Amino acid sequence: KQNFPLRYFYGESDNAIKIQIWVTLIANLLLSLLQSSIERRWSFSGLATMVRIVLMEYLNMNKFFNMPDADMKLMLEAAAESPPGVTENE
Numbered sequence: 001k002q003n004f005p006l007r008y009f010y011g012e013s014d015n016a017i018k019i020q021i022w023v024t025l026i027a028n029l030l031l032s033l034l035q036s037s038i039e040r041r042w043s044f045s046g047l048a049t050m051v052r053i054v055l056m057e058y059l060n061m062n063k064f065f066n067m068p069d070a071d072m073k074l075m076l077e078a079a080a081e082s083p084p085g086v087t088e089n090e
Helices: 015-037 046-054 061-066 068-080
Strands: none
Touching: 015 046, 015 061, 046 061, 061 068
């Protein structure tokens, strides 16, 4: 409840509310499994925040959360580069 507060529900039907509760419980379980499988100690809220930040990146979660500094630096460098096909003269 503290890590995933459900302040409001997106649907009003019983089924919508049940689905949202189950999705929250599954996300909590997956984060707990990730937290127990990595060597570096993370707080649960810190882990949830980092997962939210890197959710759309292709990366090895165990490797990233054991040594996030190196991978985060590479991700930031890649984001700073201009997109392919774009030149500075345009």
